[in-house]
Amino acid sequence: MKTKLRPVIGLEVHIEQNTKTKMFCGCPAIHYAVPANTHTCPVCLGLPGALPKANKLAVENILKLGLALGCKINLYSKFDRKHYFYPDLPKGYQITQYEAPFCSAGRWEAPDSPSVNITRIHLEEDTGKLIHKTVGGQKLSLVDFNRSGVPLIELVTGPDFETSEQVTAFLKEIRKIVRHLGISTADMDKGSMRLEANVSVSTTKKLPDYKVELKNINSFKFLAKAVDSEIARQTKLIHEGKRIAQETRGFDEAAGGTLSQRTKEEAKDYRYFPEPDLPPIRLSQEYVTGLKTNLPKSPSETIHELASWGVSWQAATIIVKDRARLNYLYDVRSIDNSVDLKSIANLIVNKNVDKKYKDPNDLLASIVKSAGNLSLEAKQMTKFINEVLIENPKAAEDFRLGKTNVVGFLLGKFMQKSAGRGDPKEVSKRFFDRLK
Amino acid sequence: MNKLNLSIAGTHKDLKEKKYSVTELVKYYLARIAKYDKNLNSFLTVTTDYALKAARKQDNLLVSQGEGVFEDFPLFGVVTAFKDLYLTEGIRTTAASRVLENFIPQYSSTVVKKLENAGCILIGKTNCDAWAHGASGENSDFGPIKNPWNKDFVPGGSSSGSAVSVASDFCLVALGTDTGGSVRQPASFCGVTGLKPTYGLVSRFGVVAMASSLDCMGHLTNNVGDSRRVLEVTKGQDQFDSNIQSVKLAGEVRDIKKITIGLPKDYFGQGLDNQVRTKVLAAARFFEKQGAKIVDVDLPHTKYATSVYYIIQPAEVASNLGRYDGIRYGLSRDSFGDEAKRRIMLGSYVLSSGYYDRYYLKAARVRTKLIEDFDKAFAKVDVLLAPVSPTPPFKLGEKTADPLSMYLADVYTVSANLVGVPGLALPAGFSDQGLPIGFQLISQKFHENMLFDLGEIFQRNTDYHSQKPKL
Known part of the structure; x- marks a missing residue:
């Protein structure tokens, strides 16, 4: 048997x-x-x-x-x-x-x-x-x-x-x-x-x-x-x-x-x-509770968070595995939360910019300097804005009804078209001007 | 320089009055060591050049800075010997064992550093029972130490050389270690003052460990005042010792008439030599005459103390000696002496799986009972007064054939180590054979001031502590 x-x-x-x-x-x-x-x-x-x-x-x-x-x-x-x-x-x-x-x-x-x-x-x-x-x-x-x-x-x-x-x-x-x-x-x-x-x-x-x-x-x-x-x-x-x-x-x-x-x-x-050389360790419940409260998010929670900021799923999955890189990305965002995180994340993953610029401030400064890479010609920008407005007529309507935060949604659509290029502040302003 | 002033205060007075220079002082001690220590064997290393260099530096300092140095350096010019368990950077440290015969430490122990920074001059490293295992000074791998009052007798142990060197005026202060009585018992046998501080008051960092939960870094001096001054420097925080507690010392005696002294009944029973009993009770009577109240107290678990000690201590000894495995210190494990081997085997046995509960764990529980005994006693009395050793000094060779009888000589001292409380041994007189007999005061943890204050009252009115052996 x-x-x-x-x-x-x-x-x-x-x-x-x-x-x-x-x-x-x-x-x-x-x-x-x-x-x-x-x-x-x-x-x-x-x-x-x-x-x-x-x-x-x-x-x-x-x-x-x-x-x-x-x-x-x-x-x-x-x-x-x-x-x-x-x-x-x-x-x-x-x-x-x-x-x-x-x-x-x-x-x-x-x-x-x-x-x-x-x-x-x-x-x-x-x-x-x-x-x-x-x-x-x-x-x-x-x-x-x-x-x-x-x-x-x-x-x-x-x-x-x-x-x-x-x-x-x-x-x-x-x-x-x-x-x-x-x-x-x-x-x-x-x-x-x-x-x-x-x-x-x-x-x-x-x-x-x-x-x-x-x-x-x-x-x-x-x-x-x-x-x-x-x-x-x-x-x-x-x-x-x-x-x-x-x-x-x-x-x-x-x-x-x-x-x-x-x-x-x-x-x-x-x-x-x-071990007689080390006294026993007594922890307080408050200390342990405090640690628990401040635990960093789980990897999957963090990936979702990064994605919600526009970072591609692929780049987020890679960055989450490396605490130092993740912190770097967080630092960038805390310095300038209008920055295009998707591009930054891609630069970190593909070009190791976090190694090149140890200080996130330096990275941001260099991006501003070489803004050409990220910026769009005015003609191109107008073209994308037009396309977005045509493709999303409901958004324009919502704006007129007072839902001004719809600009964020339009900006997202714009960035998809421009592959992350274009100064978000400027683009937002242009949407505002157009919809007003 | 004929007559030395045998206290720190006296030495400072002489230095201020320029009766001698620090260099002359050091040379005086060096000359005595050269002349008398051949027969006593209290030093393993005499640091002649090192001490003279330090002395010259201090003489210059005294010239350039004047009497301010006595404030900046509370132990200025205090010639000090260290039991050879204290690591001294660049100076051989052997623990009196062949295993470390050639060991030159890369760092100094915290106590050595603190004392040197306070002005102490290191004159040498003293002989002791190897690894501090013993109560007679006969277990040294470098030959036994002799009692300066009579060379046929043992000086006690294990801090034998430290007690002998203070008694013989080879130095003013000597550091010892007390794991089960190793400062108090030789102090008692040699007629000097010996302090075992509260566990956790003086850093153990950089001192060859014997039994880590029991080891206390104590010292031997000519009188209580010196003992107090030395503790003032050695005590307190050390970033390297996790067991150190920063506590303000308590126990000042403002009015002796309000002090209750307890005589532990269990320390005056069978086995106590009559001469010792007489001297210890005379000390108690002295305090009674001064106005203190004397009462009997019970420490009912005393009869188990030696058994508990000889389980916990060898267990920790076996663990602590594991590092001398023949790979790093030059000499192999064959170099261990019989007593160390005995304790390693005993300690390994009581920790073995299957025996741990029966021995180590049970001993740890009885240790808690002993702590409770002392807590109860100190609820009733301020301080305990007791014999240090059940007998006056015994003859060399008298107990070497019977390790168990040697272990039983620790019966009145081990409890203070198991409980963690401080004890101060003081000279109480002499036996018929002219050998010193001591008694001890034991207080609550961190109540060293109680011991010092009562000890000073005793020494102000007696002269046992100022008598010196004729070498």
Whole structure:
């Protein structure tokens, strides 16, 4: 008899924060393409006598993510020490959260996926990095502590996924959210977002008594492949009546499948205990409520907002993914809300003008200077105005009935024809003059 | 320079009267160290050049700025030694362990910086039980420290060298650390004044950690007045220590007749040496004669304090020593001594999954009970008066074969660390064998002024603290 098999997948996602300074010291948190061991101090090197001091912004960031994912925010939270020996862990323990994470019991809903429980989201410090190199003919393992102490978020989901498509959709959404909240670049290739999946295959309604951890996978695509091939591997074993070992496996692209890395015969003992160097953190309800109120809009809300300002859907979708660019566009609008945002957005996406003019004021000044590009010849303008008025006779009528705001609608139609060219103030004035 | 003025105020008076220069003062101490410390072993490093350079600078300052320097630098010319757990930039810091035999720190601890900025002159780093593990000074990897009153006896520990150096006039002030009595007990054994401040009053940044929730940065001095002046500088905010609280010290004694002193019954029971009992009760009687009210108080969970301490402390020790994994400090883990290994194993065991609830968590709960004991006691009395050690100083080697009996010597001191309250150890007299015996005053958190005020009244009317060993 063939059993109905059901894959059970849970995720652990590590997200490195993009705060200016590290989790427990004042060192710069940036570590990618930085000369080794230049962003270090007694605290992140774990020198004798050094003590941690928690980064307030990093705490605020994780609370924002928790709120965005509908988590319960724990008003009493604390850090714990997790002990293990590894050369990239200078204190012999990692400061993390064990018993009282900042966020728990969240839920993520998607239109065409089963809902996903967010078990917990906690804050911890990243480790250093080992570099294996041959120096002067000698094979050496070197340690770079630049990454040591960078704020790291760990998000753990329930075993709520059944397919790799659901996994990918969820992870893409998480990446979008953290980028939108401005708390991480979530670049897979730079390691600022790291993925682990726990995969098992159930033969009953219950959860299986084992799980296989898929680790060290650095892209959504490979994770999906790894999950699929792991489900296939386990399904085959079950059909053969074999027992599946609890173990950690990696993904081997060449082989197109997962390979065993470590068999977990017994649980590791991390000897957790409360971090005595950091007092517990007590948050007030007012503070958390304030954070919630000020949460930035969700990516889709923002896209709608940009579109309502005339920005093309395509450009809006791109800009929303980059907090810095989005802020830039907001800045432009706050300086001059009559400016043609559609063109500006296109210039940002296609010509990187936000990189060329770091200050939005400079961009606006340069546009005024080279107004030729954006301005229309008077003849052309008159032609478009005429066309718009002819094509929208009802608008002209509304205006005469006192609905002067219809000019905005006409301006929109004009801009469609002119592809964003023409000074909106001048065009509006011309419509006014014509309709009066 | 024959007779030294053995207080900060006295030193300042002499410097103002130009009885000697700062350089002469430093040379005087250096000469005493050279002459007498060979047999006592209280220093691991003597910073001769560093101290003389600082002294010359201060002499110049005194010439150029006059007596204003005593206001700008409240500890001007105060020759100071630091337990070798305090990190000193560019000066070897070993924690008296072979593991750090060659460790030269890249930074100085907050307390060192604060004291140097206030005018203290660093004369050297003192010997102690390795990693501050011990109550006798015999656990140093660089040889035991001897009691200056009788070299066959231990000076107490773990801040052994700091107590010995103040008692022997090798310096005017010495910094120690008190995790379970490590300032108060050697102070008591060497006849000097030792303060364990409130947890969270003095920064721990830059001091090799023993047990982080218990470690207090204290000091040893010749008298209470000096202790007060040093705390005035060491206490307070530090951006690097999250546990520091900015609190104004309280507990001034305006009228001793309104003070109630509690004698914890549980500190005077079985196991307390009769000579110690006599001296401590005599101190209590002294305060009674001055007009204070003496009452008995209950601290019913005292009998569990040592057990709780020897679970929480090794757990934190094991965690804190994990960083000396042989990768970064030159020497491998084989260099750890027996006592450190014992505590690492004990601490790892009590934190293991399956045992955590039974040991660490239970100990943490009993710790809360101890805190409640003290809260109840301080609802009734202003201050507690108690013995520091159950016995007078013991002989070298007497307890080394039996670590448990050594641990039990901490019975009267560990509670203050578990609860976080301050304690001041003061000389109370001498045993039949001529060895110092001390007592301690324990107050509520941040009520150090109570300890100082009562301590000064005691020392104004007694001379135990001004007696010095013949070296």
